[in-house]
Amino acid sequence: MMHSLVEFVSYGAQRGLLAGAAMIVARERRSEWRKEWRGELWHVRDETRRTADSPLRAESVRLKFCMGAFADAWCLRGRVSLRQQLVHRSALDCILCLACALCVCAPIAYNLSGVRAEQDAMRYRVRPGVILIEDAQSARLPIAAISPKDFRDWQSTKQRFFDAIAYYRSSRERVALGGGTKTMQIAQVSPNLFAVLGVPLLLPAIPTGALSTAPQAVLSYKMWVREFDADPTVIGHVLNVGGETLRIVGVAPSSSMALPGDPAMWVLGSPEYLGRDGNADGFVIAHLSTRGQAAYDAQGDHIPIAVAGGDPDEADLAGTALVNESEGPGTLARFALFLAILALPAVVSVSLGESNFSAFRPSWKRQCLRWLFLAAKIGLVIAIAFYASLSLAYGFTSTYSPSAEFVQFAAGFVFSLLGLRWALFDQRHRCPVCLRHVTCPTRVGLASQTFLGWNGTEMFCAGGHTLLHVPALPTSWFAVPRWVYLDSSWGFLFGP
Amino acid sequence: MAGDVKLSHTAALILHAINAGSVYGFNLMEMTGLPSGTVYPALRRLERDELIRSQWERQAIADAELRPPRKYYKLTAAGKSTLEGARKRYPLLERLIPLEEAKTHA
Numbered sequence: 107m108m109h110s111l112v113e114f115v116s117y118g119a120q121r122g123l124l125a126g127a128a129m130i131v132a133r134e135r136r137s138e139w140r141k142e143w144r145g146e147l148w149h150v151r152d153e154t155r156r157t158a159d160s161p162l163r164a165e166s167v168r169l170k171f172c173m174g175a176f177a178d179a180w181c182l183r184g185r186v187s188l189r190q191q192l193v194h195r196s197a198l199d200c201i202l203c204l205a206c207a208l209c210v211c212a213p214i215a216y217n218l219s220g221v222r223a224e225q226d227a228m229r230y231r232v233r234p235g236v237i238l239i240e241d242a243q244s245a246r247l248p249i250a251a252i253s254p255k256d257f258r259d260w261q262s263t264k265q266r267f268f269d270a271i272a273y274y275r276s277s278r279e280r281v282a283l284g285g286g287t288k289t290m291q292i293a294q295v296s297p298n299l300f301a302v303l304g305v306p307l308l309l310p311a312i313p314t315g316a317l318s319t320a321p322q323a324v325l326s327y328k329m330w331v332r333e334f335d336a337d338p339t340v341i342g343h344v345l346n347v348g349g350e351t352l353r354i355v356g357v358a359p360s361s362s363m364a365l366p367g368d369p370a371m372w373v374l375g376s377p378e379y380l381g382r383d384g385n386a387d388g389f390v391i392a393h394l395s396t397r398g399q400a401a402y403d404a405q406g407d408h409i410p411i412a413v414a415g416g417d418p419d420e421a422d423l424a425g426t427a428l429v430n431e432s433e434g435p436g437t438l439a440r441f442a443l444f445l446a447i448l449a450l451p452a453v454v455s456v457s458l459g460e461s462n463f464s465a466f467r468p469s470w471k472r473q474c475l476r477w478l479f480l481a482a483k484i485g486l487v488i489a490i491a492f493y494a495s496l497s498l499a500y501g502f503t504s505t506y507s508p509s510a511e512f513v514q515f516a517a518g519f520v521f522s523l524l525g526l527r528w529a530l531f532d533q534r535h536r537c538p539v540c541l542r543h544v545t546c547p548t549r550v551g552l553a554s555q556t557f558l559g560w561n562g563t564e565m566f567c568a569g570g571h572t573l574l575h576v577p578a579l580p581t582s583w584f585a586v587p588r589w590v591y592l593d594s595s596w597g598f599l600f601g602p
Numbered sequence: 603m604a605g606d607v608k609l610s611h612t613a614a615l616i617l618h619a620i621n622a623g624s625v626y627g628f629n630l631m632e633m634t635g636l637p638s639g640t641v642y643p644a645l646r647r648l649e650r651d652e653l654i655r656s657q658w659e660r661q662a663i664a665d666a667e668l669r670p671p672r673k674y675y676k677l678t679a680a681g682k683s684t685l686e687g688a689r690k691r692y693p694l695l696e697r698l699i700p701l702e703e704a705k706t707h708a
Contacts, residue, residue: 141670141673142627142673145673146627146628146638148669149669153628170637170639171638173638174639174640174642175638175639175642177638177639177642177643180643181642181643181647
């Protein structure tokens with residue numbers, strides 16, 4: 107019973123394979139070839155049933171027979187008409203090929219976790235008016251200058267220039283993970299940090315505001331992906347950080363905010379908790395009030411901050427705006443495209459630059475179609491360059507990173523430049539009448555004829571509409587490729 | 603003209619097997635030991651070059667033997683002269699499939 111069921115299923119699958127192979131065969135021969143294959147399959151099954159030493163061996167022979175049908179299906183159609191299509195490829199073929207490439211690139215790019223992380227980085231941006239308060243002597247790297255005690259004093263004082271402040275301090279700690287221990291950059295922050303930044307948590311299962319006695323941890327997106335395989339049930343798990351037990355209460359989104367240290371985890375603690383290890387300095391992150399914003403706008407991007415009661419001319423703190431480093435994939439791609447367009451004249455002649463020997467002009471409809479074809483080709487090439495560069499940049503990283511952005515930008519530039527070059531080059535070799543690629547390049551003339559006649563390459567349209575003359579040596583009277591339109595009397599030379 | 607056609611060894615082997623008489627695809631695979639992916643494309647090309655011709659057997663015969671109808675292949679006159687040329691080119695063809703054996707299979 108079981109054996110006959112397997113036979114029935116395998117026979118159905120083999121007939122399905124033959125039907126699939128038949129789809130490759132030209133329509134007029136399809137039914138006959140399928141009939142022949144099915145007849146032959148009967149013989150193969152009959153023979154293998156009698157002679158094969160095991161059912162598996164029999165199925166293997168039958169499968170090989172069915173795969174042979176594909177080779178058979180390709181033998182005439184594949185070798186003849188495919189070659190013709192490639193040589194005389196039409197505008198539609200070209201657009202379809204590009205559309206297929208786009209259909210491959212776009213889903214790949216959208217399914218990469220790094221691309222999703224970069225989209226998150228764009229979505230979860232630090233709200234405007236947030237500044238990082240640091241040592242006034244900071245040059246390239248921010249220098250921590252505020253102790254937890256100072257922060258507690260600031261909290262207890264009414265602020266005129268800020269409407270919300272949070273504390274931030276980072277250090278390297280040992281974190282116990284999966285049986286091992288890793289040293290990571292950990293940020294100790296006040297619980298309201300994410301509220302001040304205006305960045306919501308990705309997985310806020312436990313309200314972070316309600317601080318229990320045990321400190322709580324928020325994972326960075328990078329750590330969540332790397333160490334926990336982006337497990338959404340990670341909330342509530344317990345971690346040991348620097349000998350202390352922490353409960354995970356959320357996951358921060360992939361973000362491009364330029365906070366010092368690039369922490370793997372944020373430990374939320376009360377000011378008292380933050381001060382337990384002495385008065386190691388940190389930073390204050392503040393959101394400017396209306397008055398503070400006015401003062402900031404008047405000062406520029408580096409505002410000196412003096413503690414209340416101190417001398418404003420001797421301020422030892424300064425505030426700088428927290429900016430989002432990410433420009434977003436769209437902005438980068440647009441800039442890369444802009445640069446590629448600027449560089450294009452260096453690699454190819456931008457003008458389609460062809461002249462016409464005869465008085466014949468294609469109809470305006472044909473000319474519009476030609477320009478539409480070029481526009482569609484360029485649009486598709488740009489889209490492919492965008493998705494291909496995203497796939498390349500984020501194929502090897504699962505989170506947002508500035509280096510991936512650089513790779514995306516560089517790849518976007520190169521792909522756009524090469525793509526645009528190809529689009530223009532291809533357009534110059536397409537018959538203005540039927541948009542088919544001209545073919546059969548033939549050398550015409552001798553180099554010595556350059557000044558009295560011309561020498562170069564002649565190609566013709568397989569539809570018999572045009573000849574394309576490309577000079578070997580551009581001269582003042584023959585500088586650009588020249589189309590020669592053929593009338594219907596030439597038709598007998600070309601196929602139907 | 604047909605006699606000038608240069609056949610590959612495989613195509614010549616298939617042509618030689620067909621020469622035994624009316625044969626069909628599976629039969630050829632058995633005689634030559636070649637897989638379907640080689641035999642069928644070769645048959646298509648030989649038929650396209652008019653070296654062989656094919657003919658479906660009558661449904662009544664197939665029904666009587668409780669099997670699907672077969673498509674038989676036969677050599678054309680051009681095929682025969684091409685095969686003569688191929689035999690000179692590949693003298694071991696006869697040894698690979700002796701004519702008697704081929705006739706038995708057919």
